[in-house]
Amino acid sequence: MTSKTELEQPVSQDTAGPLPYSSAEKRTLALGGLGWAFESYDSFLLSLLLPVLGVVFGLNKTDLGLFISMTAGGQIVGGILFGFIADKIGRVKTALTCIAIYSIFSALLAFTRDQQTFAMLRFCGALGMGGMWTSGAALIAETWRPERRARGGALMQMGLPIGAILAIGLTALVTALNGSLEQGGWRYLFMIGALPVLIMSIVAYHTPESPVWLERQRVKEASGTPPAKMGRRNLQGLLLAFTFIFFIQYLFWGVFTWTPTYLREVKHLDFLHSLKYVLALQAGAIAGFLVFSLLADKWGRRPMFLIYLLMGSLAVTLYLITTQPIVLMMAIFMAGFGVNGIFAGSGPFLAEIIGDTSSRGLLMGLAYNGGRLGGFIAPLLIGAVANAGGFTAGLATTVVAFLAAMVVVWRAPETKGIRLK
Template sequence: MKTSATVSNDDINAGAQGKGLRNITAIEWCSLTLAGLGWTFESYDSFLLSLLLPTLALQFGLSKAQLGLFTSITAAGQIIGGILFGYVSDRLGRVRTALLCVCIYSLFSGAIAFAPNEHWFAALRFCGALGMGGTWTAGAALIAETWHASRRGKGGALMQMDLPIGAILAITISGIVSNSYGGLAGQGWRVLFMVGALPFFILFWVARKTPESPIWLERKQAKAHARSQAMAASQASGDALNVRGLVTAFGFIFFLQYLYWGVFTWTPTFLVTVKHLDFVHSLKFVLSLQFGAITGFLLFSAFVDRLGRRPMFLAYLLVGAAAVFVYILSANPWLLMVAIFFTGFSVNGIFAGAGPFLAEIIGNTASRGFLMGLAYNGGRLGGFIAPLVIGALASTAGGFVLGLATTIVAFIAAAVVVFFAPETRGKSLS
């Protein structure tokens, strides 16, 4: 694996003034391929659970609240794994850590296919989620440290765009398996998890061709030499200044995670039980959600390095609040389709700026991977809470609507955090 490849910041900066796709360097493309594909397959695994909730309810005889626990267990594993592997990536390297995390979630995803009951399912899901959480941390740090500041936002957005691509992959493969097995009950859902064991074998070869982060390599080399007291004091001061940025990053991600897990986890079930759509029909709406997300990522990537992080975040939060409001109240199928499209556009698309924003607001520190993991995956507490809250309220149609309405409050809270956050566009990292 080329974790020891000789790559300098000068290599990255070569031709860096351009912001178009044609100016992206080979090193930047390599990092995007590894981080993006890792995120695609992690998204497949995550979204698969939301698609299978109705099937698992029948398979194991579970209530909606118990189904919500599956999702919350996943979020808990991602929180712990994201923080743990953020720490590991600061010591082992971004590339090695990304591949290790993919190996973990691939192994346990395949093992879920053989789960005999809900207890084994939950335990294996938690273990796999440890790797799922670490995948984002290592990949986002690799992108932030590899892409030039003038297009770092674009790199982060392109990586995040693989989130809806993974969800569409889950929907497509679910449809194929469902047709082949006459539904997802019985052996069908197990086959879907067996497919989740394949990513490691794909990404192993990608990782071998991906150079390690030049910033991480330089820090590793510098750490091997004695540092002067002045340098140590400077570093300590820089770490101290990260506290405000860390708190801001955590708050922002907390509310985004509440939105994401609250809306996306329950969308298929909501469409079936409240909107009274058959599952095939509801998949069309879920696809609208994901294509809206892809559009949101593309638009974000096109403008974030020009307009800045804060304006883009605030615009997406405004669109999302309006879309979710219509989505949970409308009974008109066409209006519902449009609302769901813009829900995906905003709720999913806003994550396009998460990686670069966290790296920039946390600043320059030897613990960037750990702190990014702490902020992003600690913020997943919002994702842990949302399924439980909405699942507990979803015993009636009115309660289901009320549960999803709590996401409107999260939109407002996220906007407040962004309003008081500093603009970080173009900030240099070292």
């Protein structure tokens, strides 16, 4: 295993200027970014359709929260399972397998007739969702040059708002064509979710495997003994990474999944009008990813995380208390910038803070997808508080998560420039 001193030695910047992006960097970004975008479509589509599914299946907010929590639960299991598999068979094969899983089960949702079947299929599809991030993030972290690794991770994460915008656009289109989603239009939207596996099979065929993973396999075959799995430092990094992800997952699932319903029931916006605000949320996320990609490799991970958390907490507070449409639009945009944009650095940060180990895929899966427990808890807790004491009170719990995440980041080491092996 690489020593602590060697691991933490920053990579010197190229004094002649940045090198052009390699073919491997571009192709791994295509697989990770597009796979994440299509997953985001599938994930955010459920958030948009919660009010519709409530009518179709006759469910209250607590029941609808179960759909979201089943998604988060499947992602937790899938992310850990496929993190382990990615260490065994490679990042690219695992990513394509995961894309096939969430594509197939998304299409099957279109044919469900009851809430129990819907929840079961959603859990199965979410297994692939969790595994896609783990394999894609590890692939990019191990392929991109250290001095621009944060940019690669941020560009991959930009698939999250892009997929959500795709879901918003197609939902608006199907609504306009059908006049109502409750009469069956929602089924067409899930059918579209079968297309990614066809597209991504071509992309994966042209994507090179992680050079770090290939080198480990070469050493293992040459020596006949597996490399060291993990040590105390890896486990300490895992704990910090898990805690950080737990709180930002709570924020994401709390703010993003409940916003469409909150805008309709508390801000009293009709479905199509509320989509404009949801679109502003995603536009803010794209801006957050772009800014992170430009600055994180210069300023470092910790300063960027703290700025984003502070901005997000102020924006969500304003979003909950304002009654002015223009102020609400600005607050939602900034919430997207901070709450979603912070995920731009999650992949590189997890790979770096966990350190060098042949089990990086498994440990990243444990940290990121184990941290999705926050996403599992958020929908149920916010839905229960909404039923008991008001929707605004439920969403206000996210402010506590902002503060907790800031404490974790403050205690974490800076990882900018670390070379992975």
